[in-house]
Amino acid sequence: MKVTKIPFMAMRKVVALISITLILISIASLATKGIKFGLDFTGGTLIEVSYQQAPQLDDVRGLLDKGGYSDVVVQNFGSPTDVVVRMANAYTPELGSQVLATLEDSGNVSVSLKRSEFVGAQVGEELREQGGLGMLLALLIVMIYVAVRFQFKFSVASVVALIHDVTITLGFFSLFGYEFDLTVLAAILALIGYSLNDTIVVCDRIRENFRILRDIKPYDLINLSINQTLGRTIITSLTTLFTLFVLFFYGGESIHNFALALLFGILIGTYSSIFVAANLLLTMKVTREDLIPAPKEQLEDELP
Amino acid sequence: MLNKYPLWKYLLILLVLALGVIYAVPNLYPDDPALQISTQKATAVVDERTLEKAKKALSDADINLKKAELTSAGGTLRFNSGEDQLAAKPVVAAALGDNYVTALNLVPTTPNWLASIGAGPAKLGLDLRGGVHFLLQVDMPAALKQKLDVASSEMKAALRKDRVRYRSVTIDNGVLSIRFLQEGDLDRAESLLKDQFGEYVYSTRQNGSDYYLDAGFTEASRKSIESYAIQQNLTTLRNRVNELGVAEPLVQRQGSDRIVVELPGVQDTAAAKRIIGATANLEFHLEAGLDDQGGDVETLNFRNGSGRTARLDRDIIITGDSVSDASSSFDENGRPQVNISLDSKGGQKMAKVTRAAVGRNMAVVFIEHKSRTRFVKTDGKLEEVRKSYSEKGIISLATIQTTLGNSFRITGLDSPRESSELALLLRAGALAAPIYFVEERTIGPSLGAENIHLGMVSAQIGLLVVMLFMLVYYRVFGIFANVSLVLNVVLLLACMSVLGATLTLPGIAGIVLTMGMAVDANVLIFSRIKEELANGTPSHQAIHSGFNRAFTTIFDANITTLLVAVILFAVGTGSVKGFAVTLSLGILTSMFTAIVVTRAQVNLVYGGRPNKKLYI
Numbered sequence: 046m047k048v049t050k051i052p053f054m055a056m057r058k059v060v061a062l063i064s065i066t067l068i069l070i071s072i073a074s075l076a077t078k079g080i081k082f083g084l085d086f087t088g089g090t091l092i093e094v095s096y097q098q099a100p101q102l103d104d105v106r107g108l109l110d111k112g113g114y115s116d117v118v119v120q121n122f123g124s125p126t127d128v129v130v131r132m133a134n135a136y137t138p139e140l141g142s143q144v145l146a147t148l149e150d151s152g153n154v155s156v157s158l159k160r161s162e163f164v165g166a167q168v169g170e171e172l173r174e175q176g177g178l179g180m181l182l183a184l185l186i187v188m189i190y191v192a193v194r195f196q197f198k199f200s201v202a203s204v205v206a207l208i209h210d211v212t213i214t215l216g217f218f219s220l221f222g223y224e225f226d227l228t229v230l231a232a233i234l235a236l237i238g239y240s241l242n243d244t245i246v247v248c249d250r251i252r253e254n255f256r257i258l259r260d261i262k263p264y265d266l267i268n269l270s271i272n273q274t275l276g277r278t279i280i281t282s283l284t285t286l287f288t289l290f291v292l293f294f295y296g297g298e299s300i301h302n303f304a305l306a307l308l309f310g311i312l313i314g315t316y317s318s319i320f321v322a323a324n325l326l327l328t329m330k331v332t333r334e335d336l337i338p339a340p341k342e343q344l345e346d347e348l349p
Numbered sequence: 350m351l352n353k354y355p356l357w358k359y360l361l362i363l364l365v366l367a368l369g370v371i372y373a374v375p376n377l378y379p380d381d382p383a384l385q386i387s388t389q390k391a392t393a394v395v396d397e398r399t400l401e402k403a404k405k406a407l408s409d410a411d412i413n414l415k416k417a418e419l420t421s422a423g424g425t426l427r428f429n430s431g432e433d434q435l436a437a438k439p440v441v442a443a444a445l446g447d448n449y450v451t452a453l454n455l456v457p458t459t460p461n462w463l464a465s466i467g468a469g470p471a472k473l474g475l476d477l478r479g480g481v482h483f484l485l486q487v488d489m490p491a492a493l494k495q496k497l498d499v500a501s502s503e504m505k506a507a508l509r510k511d512r513v514r515y516r517s518v519t520i521d522n523g524v525l526s527i528r529f530l531q532e533g534d535l536d537r538a539e540s541l542l543k544d545q546f547g548e549y550v551y552s553t554r555q556n557g558s559d560y561y562l563d564a565g566f567t568e569a570s571r572k573s574i575e576s577y578a579i580q581q582n583l584t585t586l587r588n589r590v591n592e593l594g595v596a597e598p599l600v601q602r603q604g605s606d607r608i609v610v611e612l613p614g615v616q617d618t619a620a621a622k623r624i625i626g627a628t629a630n631l632e633f634h635l636e637a638g639l640d641d642q643g644g645d646v647e648t649l650n651f652r653n654g655s656g657r658t659a660r661l662d663r664d665i666i667i668t669g670d671s672v673s674d675a676s677s678s679f680d681e682n683g684r685p686q687v688n689i690s691l692d693s694k695g696g697q698k699m700a701k702v703t704r705a706a707v708g709r710n711m712a713v714v715f716i717e718h719k720s721r722t723r724f725v726k727t728d729g730k731l732e733e734v735r736k737s738y739s740e741k742g743i744i745s746l747a748t749i750q751t752t753l754g755n756s757f758r759i760t761g762l763d764s765p766r767e768s769s770e771l772a773l774l775l776r777a778g779a780l781a782a783p784i785y786f787v788e789e790r791t792i793g794p795s796l797g798a799e800n801i802h803l804g805m806v807s808a809q810i811g812l813l814v815v816m817l818f819m820l821v822y823y824r825v826f827g828i829f830a831n832v833s834l835v836l837n838v839v840l841l842l843a844c845m846s847v848l849g850a851t852l853t854l855p856g857i858a859g860i861v862l863t864m865g866m867a868v869d870a871n872v873l874i875f876s877r878i879k880e881e882l883a884n885g886t887p888s889h890q891a892i893h894s895g896f897n898r899a900f901t902t903i904f905d906a907n908i909t910t911l912l913v914a915v916i917l918f919a920v921g922t923g924s925v926k927g928f929a930v931t932l933s934l935g936i937l938t939s940m941f942t943a944i945v946v947t948r949a950q951v952n953l954v955y956g957g958r959p960n961k962k963l964y965i
Contacts, residue, residue: 048880095795141791142619159796165787168484172922179920183913190909228855231925234917235932238910239866245909246873249902277876281869284818288811288865292858295810297803299476300858307862 049272053319054264054327060320064209071216080219083226086173088166090132092144093159099125105148112147123298127159176230183237184208195248196335202325203244206317210240214310223302232306239285239307240314243278244322250274251326255333263331267323275319282315352892353956354949362949365941366836372843375463375470380455381415382434384441385596387423393448395423406444412437425456431794453614454596471845474853475790476924477804479797480613481621484788485586487606490523491718492578492782493566497525500546500564507545513538516559525549525564535560575606581781583608588777589624608784614794624770626786628718630779631669631759631771634661635702636710636746652715652742653763659746661712666702668779671695675775677768685768686760689775696755703753712746713759715771718783790923804857811861812838819868823875825964829950830871830943837867837935837942844934853927863935870907870943874899875965888963892955896948903940911936 084091105128106119114132122129130144141161148156184204192200211233218225250270258266286308293304386395386403400417403426407414414437415427426441428434434453442451455478459469475482497520504527508515515538516528529535539551539562549564566574583602590598590610599611615621637646637660645664651657673692680686691699703711717740745761762768816834819827841860845852878895882888911933918929955963 048883093796157793157795158791159793161789161791163786163789165484165486167486168787175920179916183916186912186916187909190912194905227921227925228928231855231917231921231928234913234920235862235928238913238932241909241913242866242869242906245906246902249905253898273880274876276879277869277872280822280872280876281866284815284868284872285862285865287814287818288861291807291811291814292861295803295807296858296861297800297854299800300854303855303858 049275051272051275052268053271054268054323057320057324057327061324064317064321067213067216068209071212071219074216074219075212078219078222080215080225081222082169082173083224083229084131084162084164084169085227086169086176086225088164088169090140090161090163092130092132092141092161093122094128094130094145094148094156095159096126096128097155100128100154102128105130108147109144112144114144114147123301127298172227176227179230179234180211180237183234187237187241191245191248195252198326198329198331198335199248199252201329202322203241203248205325206244206322207237207240209317209321210236210310210314213313214306217309218306223305226302228300228303229306232303232310236307236310236314239311240317243281243314243318246277247271247274247318247323248326251323251331252336255336264327267327271319271323278315278318282311285311352889352952354952359949359953362945366840366946369836369840369843371463371466372468372846373839375457375459375468375846376842378458378460378470380457380470381427382431383428383454383456384426384434384437385423385452385454385456385594386426386441386445386449387452387594388449395419395449399445399449400424400426402444403441406440407437410436410440412440425454427456431798450592450594452594452596455614467847469846471842471852472849473797473801474851474856474924474927475611475613475792475797476854477797477801477852478613479792479794480611481615481792482788482790482923483610483612483622483625483786484603485608485610485626485784486787487579487582487608488783488785489575489578489606493523493571493574494520495782496574497523500549501525504542504546504564507541508538511537511541513541523565527562527564529560529562530558532560535562538562578782579606579608582784585778585780586610586625589773592773592777593621593624595621607787622786622789624773626784627770627774628780628783629771629774630716631672631775632714632716633666633668633699634664634712634714635666635706636660636712637662638709649712649714649741649743651746652744653761659710659712659743661714661743666711667691667695667698669775670779671698672775675772677765677772679765680758680760684760685762685765686758687762687768687772687775688756688758690756693755699753699755703749703751707749707751709749710746711749712743713761714741715744716741800854804854808838808857808861808864811864815864815868819871823965825954826871826875826878826951829947829954830868830875832950833871833942833947834864834867836946837939838864840938840942841931841935844938845931848934850930850934851927852931853924855924856927856931859928859931860935863932863939867935867939867943870899870903870939871947873903874943874947878963879965882963882965888955888961891963892951896944900944903944907936907940 102119102121106117109117109119109130116133118131120129120131121127132140140163141158145156145158148154184207187207188200188204191203214233214236217223218229223229247270250273251267254261254266254270254273258269261269289304289308289311292300293308296304386399388395396419400419403424404414404417407426412433413429415429417424417426419425426437428437438451438453442449445451455473457464457469463469501518501520504525505515505518508527514529514531514534516530518528519526527538529538535553539553542549542562542564543551546564548567548570550567552563552565554561554563579602583600586608587600590600590612593612593615595612595615597613599609601609603609610625612621645662646660647663648658648660651659671691671694672689673695674690676688678686678688718738745759762771812834816831819830819834821827823830838860841863844850874895877899878891881891881894886894914929914933914936918926918933921929955961
């Protein structure tokens with residue numbers, strides 16, 4: 046395999062524009078549409094039942110309406126025979142079995158309860174707070190670690206790249222109205238880990254090249270480093286994407302959105318580790334001296 | 350430059366891998382659905398005769414039994430399928446009677462020699478096994494109010510005894526206020542109560558012509574009441590869960606005022622919830638005399654809905670807390686009854702009161718502390734408002750024929766179910782403070798089995814796809830990476846089993862994701878080797894520096910991911926924690942397999958030979 050010579054940094058202005066546009070769209074969507082939080086975060090009641098034969102959802106709704114349940118959302122879940130019933134905060138301990146009884150009422154329908162979940166509004170609110178805090182904490186720890194192992198400019202670059210990935214993935218979920226539940230939060234945190242992994246590999250190469258190559262401008266050096274790690278970046282992203290596709294198609298409905306968040310996030314993460322972090326390093330004018338303390342002779346030379 | 354490991358290094362790697370295989374193997378043996386028979390009673394034992402009885406009942410009911418055995422915990426009946434197990438439970442429970450507890454369980458089928466070295470399958474989470482998860486909130490304001498209720502009657506008695514005149518006592522928002530008309534009474538009351546009830550802080554105020562003495566909790570006493578309430582509730586809940594007959598239940602404190610209860614394999618969630626959340630208790634009162642009136646008498650309804658009422662003396666003889674044992678049975682007329690034995694202190698009290706009251710009526714009052722949740726819109730936001738209240742009803746009113754002692758029975762219950770649940774609650778003890786459900790998840794057994802199936806299928810396909818890709822792309826080195834990848838999964842499973850970590854569906858997703866990411870370290874190393882080769886470095890030198898130079902990159906990249914996984918573990922709950930566990934363990938095991946195990950293979954194949962072309 047030959048090392049490619051793609052002039053990535055020549056596209057930096059165009060790429061920056063794309064990134065900024067994506068982020069602005071994401072923020073606009075998050076601000077206006079918000080995120081469609083799942084049961085874990087909003088609180089409420091959810092009942093999943095399985096029918097022997099696929100029911101008409103309108104019939105199910107009518108039945109529930111007659112049973113006195115208002116404000117109910119009825120949806121298929123994964124397959125036409127599986128139905129999910131969501132309710133706002135109305136909860137009694139026997140609700141699950143009551144709803145089941147209501148659904149069975151329609152003549153000789155055989156319905157079985159697959160799961161029922163109830164989350165109190167208070168718990169949901171706390172979880173939302175905790176999740177947000179977790180994300181911030183993750184970013185903070187990453188920033189400290191990179192600052193210690195590399196250097197401050199690298200730490201800023203990688204954290205900005207992470208915020209870029211997380212914001213756009215959240216924006217994607219907001220824009221298309223995908224449900225954001227606890228597994229998606231887990232996916233976002235895993236994404237922080239994964240995307241950082243990618244960025245660090247590139248930064249590591251940049252640091253190494255600064256040490257071994259002399260007489261090369263930062264601009265060319267960064268280009269070279271990205272090209273050198275490009276093969277690895279693409280292969281690892283591919284194998285990870287393969288497994289995520291498998292989870293997306295075979296993992297079942299309950300981790301569908303988890304896989305979706307990671308699939309999208311890793312595409313963005315791969316893009317950002319090639320373009321965003323390196324771009325920022327160049328903007329912040331990273332130099333050899335940032336990584337290697339200036340040798341003594343140079344100092345002496347400057348003396349009159 | 351020869352790429353060779355010393356012999357001891359190969360042996361060490363082999364040892365680690367062999368241990369990994371041994372501890373991962375039990376996961377291949379699926380658990381048997383089983384019934385666990387145990388007893389809480391001192392008078393009953395689980396022995397061969399018990400098992401014979403169960404076996405006979407099962408063969409009468411035409412249910413296939415796989416194996417019956419005695420263990421240290423009691424008896425175990427193994428079945429071939431989950432359906433057999435479910436059908437068998439009521440049959441066995443009926444055959445063995447009230448003295449035994451029958452619990453649904455999954456029993457490992459790990460061969461003995463593996464079990465003897467501590468190997469066993471990884472625990473399955475509720476989403477793979479089915480069962481219920483509850484998060485209960487202990488109602489602390491109610492606990493404090495209960496404490497003040499008790500204090501208020503004690504303080505009143507103390508004031509009356511010393512002839513201090515007070516007008517009224519009210520409890521509001523955790524503060525007890527006593528109203529006086531004279532300043533002198535206030536001063537005497539203050540010094541008296543400060544002396545006798547030191548655990549409260551007192552303050553005085555004047556409102557119009559009235560004087561008030563306010564008693565509130567000190568920070569220390571509030572804390573101790575709260576911690577007592579949660580400890581006591583934990584104990585009670587554990588007792589109740591044991592009575593329910595659930596194998597491997599989890600009852601655990603979470604945070605300052607919450608309790609998690611997990612019951613794997615439970616089918617009848619409604620019954621479980623009724624028993625866990627029940628705050629029922631009993632109180633024994635004498636019927637008030639005709640000339641008793643005012644604040645010392647309360648009028649209560651009968652529970653059977655007949656509309657009858659009775660006037661009762663407010664003083665409590667004993668409560669359900671004095672009950673040492675209770676069991677349900679039927680009286681001569683076939684009506685449900687509860688037989689009660691009191692502890693010695695309760696028995697003495699009961700004897701003392703009833704001796705002086707032969708011929709009077711005694712009432713058994715059933716109390717339930719409940720709470721009602723309503724949603725109120727304030728400032729456009731929906732807010733939960735919770736109101737606690739007690740429901741009291743008389744279950745029986747009977748004439749005291751003779752002095753009552755330590756044991757007696759009560760009747761007047763609606764159904765056998767009610768009598769057996771009341772007996773259970775009396776045995777397990779009352780909750781020190783009311784609780785309510787803030788989270789509940791029920792996973793049916795069919796969904797659990799489906800999730801296991803989905804997880805297994807995605808893991809297999811995921812593994813296959815990644816291996817195929819590596820093989821095509823890296824050829825011989827792809828084989829090395831694939832061997833390492835498979836060993837990584839084996840080691841990961843072994844670690845899960847040894848650490849007793851719980852496997853959940855997101856956990857399986859974590860394993861699948863790890864497969865995709867675990868090859869990363871090998872990809873990094875191999876790209877380096879290719880680069881070196883492209884620069885014209887001889888193959889041995891290329892291998893050596895490829896491994897060496899990729900190491901710091903792999904290390905830095907993995908440590909940060911590990912840090913994030915740890916945060917995820919701290920933030921997440923339940924099944925998501927399972928994801929964090931497999932992700933972080935996967936990072937650690939993959940670093941070992943991708944670096945050390947791959948290197949060992951490369952060394953074994955290329956090590957002894959002179960430089961030659963590498964198929965990479």
